[in-house]
Amino acid sequence: IAGITQAPTSQILAAGRRMTLRCTQDMRHNAMYWYRQDLGLGLRLIHYSNTAGTTGKGEVPDGYSVSRANTDDFPLTLASAVPSQTSVYFCASSATSPGELFFGEGSRLTVL
Amino acid sequence: GQNIDQPTEMTATEGAIVQINCTYQTSGFNGLFWYQQHAGEAPTFLSYNVLDGLEEKGRFSSFLSRSKGYSYLLLKELQMKDSASYLCAVTDSNYQLIWGAGTKLIIKP
Numbered sequence: 001i002a003g004i005t006q007a008p009t010s011q012i013l014a015a016g017r018r019m020t021l022r023c024t025q026d027m028r029h030n031a032m033y034w035y036r037q038d039l040g041l042g043l044r045l046i047h048y049s050n051t052a053g054t055t056g057k058g059e060v061p062d063g064y065s066v067s068r069a070n071t072d073d074f075p076l077t078l079a080s081a082v083p084s085q086t087s088v089y090f091c092a093s094s095a096t097s098p099g100e101l102f103f104g105e106g107s108r109l110t111v112l
Numbered sequence: 113g114q115n116i117d118q119p120t121e122m123t124a125t126e127g128a129i130v131q132i133n134c135t136y137q138t139s140g141f142n143g144l145f146w147y148q149q150h151a152g153e154a155p156t157f158l159s160y161n162v163l164d165g166l167e168e169k170g171r172f173s174s175f176l177s178r179s180k181g182y183s184y185l186l187l188k189e190l191q192m193k194d195s196a197s198y199l200c201a202v203t204d205s206n207y208q209l210i211w212g213a214g215t216k217l218i219i220k221p
Contacts, residue, residue, distance in 0.1 A: 041213055042116065042199070042210075042213045042214065043155075043199070043211040045208065045209070048208075090155075097207050098142055098143050098203040098207050098209070100145075100157045100160065101145075101147075101155070103154035103156070104154060105153070106153075
C-alpha cells in the first residue's frame with residue numbers, strides 16, 4: 001500500500017441498505033477527511049478526524065457516520081442509504097491542518 | 113456566507129498561457145490551495161499561498177492578494193495533459209477548507 005487506499009472503487013446500492021466505505025492510509029498522517037463530489041459543486045466535507053480517537057462533523061454530515069479507532073483507518077458508514085447520497089466519495093489525509101491533502105482514488109456510489 | 117468563485121470552463125491553445133481566477137469571501141483566511149483534477153481521478157496538490165505575491169513552480173504559478181480576496185493560477189507552455197479541472201480552496205478561520213466548484217480547462221491543439 002502506498003498513500004491512501006479506498007474500497008470499493010464502485011458500488012450500486014439499493015435504498016435503505018447499510019454501506020461502509022473503507023479508507024486506509026500508510027503515511028502516518030494525523031488528519032483524515034471524507035468528501036463527496038457532485039457535478040457542478042465543490043468538494044463538500046462530510047466528516048473529519050484531526051487525530052486518532054477524535055472525529056468532527058463537516059458541512060454535510062447527515063446520514064453519515066465515521067470512526068477513527070487508529071491512525072491508519074477512517075471508514076465512512078451510510079446507515080440507511082438514500083438516492084441523494086449518490087456521489088463520488090473521496091477520502092483524504094494530511095500531515096498537518098491546514099496542509100496539503102492527499103486523496104484516495106475515490107469511491108463511486110450509486111443509490112437506487 | 114462563505115463563497116469561492118471561479119469560472120466554470122475555459123479553453124486555451126496548446127503552447128499558450130492561461131490564467132484561472134479565483135475570488136473568495138470567507139470567515140477568516142489561513143491559506144489558499146490550488147489542486148488539479150483529471151477526469152475520473154483524484155485531486156492532486158499544485159500550490160499553496162498564505163502570503164501576498166507570486167509563487168512559481170515550473171510551468172505553474174499561483175498569485176494571492178488577501179486584501180482583494182483574489183488568487184489566480186497561471187499555466188504556461190500549455191500541454192494537452194494540462195486538460196483537467198482546477199480547484200481553488202481556502203482555509204477559513206476554523207482551519208476548514210472551503211472549495212470552489214472548479215474550472216474545467218480544455219486545451220486545443
